[in-house]
Amino acid sequence: MSALQPRSRFTWERFRIPLLLAPALSVILLLFGGGLLLTLSQSFGYLPIIGKTEFSLAAWQAIFQRGEFWQSLFLTLWIGGVATLTSTILAILCALTLRKQFRGKKAITFLFQLNIPIPHIVGAIGILLLFSQSGLIARLANLAGMINDPAQFPALVNDRYAFGIIAEYVWKETCFIGTIVLATLQSVGEDYENAAASLGANRWQRFRYVTLPLIMPGVLTASILVFAFAFGAFEIPFLLGRRFPSALSVLAWRSYTDTDLALRPEAMAMSLFIALVSTGLILLYMTISRKLVRE
Amino acid sequence: MKRFSKGVAIALIIFGVLAPFIPLLIWSVARRWYFPAILPTEWSLRGWSYAFSNASRLPQALRQSFAVSTTASLLAILIGMPAGRVLGLYKFRGKTLVEFLILAPTIVPAFAVVMGIHVLFIRYGLADTLSGVIIVHLIPTLPYVTLVLAGVFANYNVDYESQARSLGANTWQVIRYVMLPAIYPGVIVAGMFAFIISWSQYLLTLMIGGGRVLTLPLLLFSFASSGDNNVTAALSIIFILPAIALLVITSRYLTGRNASLGATRGN
Amino acid sequence: MKKKIFTLLFVGLMTIFMTACAGAIAPPAPDGAEDTHAEDSDSHDDTEMAEDDAHGDDEDHGDEDMADADMMGPAGYESWDAVLAEAEGQTVNWFMWGGADNINAWVNGPVAETLLADYGVTLNMVPINDTAEAVNKVLAEKEAGQDDNGSVDMVWINGANFLTMRQGDLLFGGWSEGLPNYAFVDASDPSVQNDFGTPVDGYESPYGKAQFVMIYDSADVETPPATIPELVEWIKANPGKFTYPAAPDFTGNAFVRHICYEATGGYEQFLGEFDQALFDEKFGACWDLLNEIEPFLWREGEYPESDARIKDLLANGEVHFDMDYNPGSAGNLIEDGVYPDTVRTFVFETGTIANTHFVGIPYNSPNKAGAMVLANVLLSPEAQLQKADPAVWGDLPVLDPALMSEADAAAFDALPRHPATLSTAELSANRLPELQADWTTAIEQGWIENVLEN
Incomplete structure (x- = not known):
């Protein structure tokens, strides 16, 4: 939808685009790109400015040989994948519900956006107080006569399947993706669907061939952001996870803050690995889902 | 029946959104609230009175949090707006690459970047300072601001600018009287996003601020991992209030016609 | 018009915050004269340190x-x-x-x-x-x-x-x-x-000084175990009602050391410099004992990230024991309403570690x-x-x-003592020493490798 500016006669206008892009790009290239390179360089134990001039693959070898690393990687993939999938599906369902007219729609739509600005740490604390074995839900289960000791309530935080971590992401990201889908749906209106209905399409067909392609670009972007976040976040797995195995980010942070500085290259290698894996998976996901949408 | 199921769905959404706040609110005023009591047997304002006492360092944390988040979001808007304009309005060679570069920080976890920078920040005295923290907060905020603004500019009609120019307006006047009035709802949304992202940062602030820059998330985190539910709950509520206030102020710009975030990649 | 007001409000708020916060953590203004003095003392310290290294652990020094x-x-x-x-x-x-x-x-x-x-x-x-x-x-x-x-x-x-x-x-x-x-x-x-x-x-x-104490809820446990073997017995008889925090939590590390003092036949043999061969020889028994009780711990062998989580578990009856390095903390937590009134502390007959x-x-x-x-x-x-x-x-x-x-x-x-806190006499009569830091680090690592990751 981009408008094309008529070619300008002034010579400085030829540099207009690079000039306007320069501030943002230089910040990103210097701060982000430069930082990434520094991390890479230090993962090889190489940083002449502080007198480290030897290049070594030891840190990378060390992390790949650590059993805990692979367990953590698997756990992190599980968390990111399940959290993204669940919140995407729930978000679409919520948006489809909330687009309809009903009493109090304005208030409820506002409520739906309410937890977008809530920091994840607070969400994590809320989930902990809600889902722990002596949390509010366990107490309700006790009231209902379903359990009489906390130990009978299933372990839902700091647990094996990372339920608590996933629940926090789903709680927050459903609203994030849902708001984007809702905005798309409302700006498009129901004309296309009505047209499809008049041509005899059933509910599922209308959703699959009309609504879904319309909302797909927004869903795609949002779910990528959610996956990348869930894959690399620290606070939530730190508060709601288990001591072993822990999420990759927590493992990397533990190595980074160890009183043995020799572990820092390993921390750098692990963080880069997180970055690599999440970028790779996102590229894969984009290719596949673009293809699916086209079909 | 259909009406009923819709009602149930809406009730579920409301409950789902609000559920985690319920124990937070109760814990902030509870005392001796043990399993299996549904409601506390005693009430106490200990959490709140601690939060508002000198001991908690809350005023300092609030001040520094606001300083970091407002400055980081304003800087992100200043830096991101020109790029947003270009990405929203023009087609040019290498646009996909530029988009990719600007998107990259949203995909790569910021701590992977900041771990590398940290040593230089220590060496050149930027570690443990507000400015150092503000600079690293640009990494997660700038991409969002640029992308939101790109979406805003995509719906912006530049023709008004040439009309103003033909009437003799200079560049500043065009920006001031034509562009800004047309895009400010989007700028506010972008600012809100940036503010909230920065407001919630824990790890970057801890790494570069090293505890010396004490923002609210750091204060909250040291209590969240200490198991004092009363203080943690009170601090949590204080932590989310500004974010909610900001949402209330800006919500009118967020809904309906301004589907900025979705539109950015939608073209 | 309304929109304009909101923009103004927004921008205004930001400006107020910005100005209010400027210089919030400005470093104290350095005073020239003081600075040089500080440098003098620094250099003095540097030479002293070098000297110290040369002397090693010379006691006269x-x-x-x-x-x-x-x-x-x-x-x-x-x-x-x-x-x-x-x-x-x-x-x-x-x-x-x-x-x-x-x-x-x-x-x-x-x-x-x-x-x-x-x-x-x-x-x-x-x-x-x-x-x-x-x-x-x-x-x-x-x-x-x-x-x-x-x-x-x-x-x-x-x-x-x-x-x-x-x-x-x-x-x-x-x-x-x-x-x-x-x-x-x-x-x-x-x-x-x-x-x-x-x-x-x-x-x-x-x-300050600290001495490790065990904490229990007297509403759930009538007489606390007097020794570590009795505690082990209790844990096995009451599955799911005991746990200890995972390393690097310092309280959890201290608990592990108590078990190891017991399982290896006494701390006296480790009082000197760290000895890897002795460590490898003796500490297997400790890991065995800890692995033996693991299935009987909370959630069949989960270790909370921190001691703070166990406080919550004890308060809600999820577990019946806790532990702390500060003998008075249980009393404080009762006063704060975190613990029930029935919580009490005890030390093992064989003593607890003080530092x-x-x-x-x-x-x-x-x-x-x-x-x-x-x-x-x-x-x-x-x-x-x-x-x-x-x-x-x-x-x-x-x-x-x-x-x-x-x-x-x-x-x-004349300082008052909370009913949950043991008397100084009781504490000092049952005091164990800490091992050298190399030992404690090795024990922490050993626990992670042999118990946590096992």
């Missing part, structure tokens, strides 16, 4: 330091007054664990107020989750070449963290025994001379004089008395009553 200190004031300062003069106007960034509201309240309240009112020194408490964070920070600063403008002025420290800082030459030395209030400390007390077997040598100043905690000053702190003044305030009978009051904190004092005025000694005796 500590005495020399003290003699020096008596004549000239601590760490090469001409006199204590010179320290006070330099300290005035400085801000001390004290990195300490920040998860207890009562400790924070005492530090940010009375301590900070005394420091500012009496000495013109500002205290900035920096809350951290783990002391290792501060150690790591100083290490990173040293690596980056930040040798004279470090960010940490004081750390609350002991054990392995102290050893790490000493080995990395990260601590300022030769000062603690020269503090005026060090006169109230029994300098011959081994628990003040050594920190987990590492000679203190003036590199840190004693701050001393200290404050240290990093080598690159720009506010060393201020930090010394703070350390001296912390050692004062007034501060030690306040801190020992269960209503404030309940931390055990490091001062020797015999060296204090009679009135002060009587005030310590």
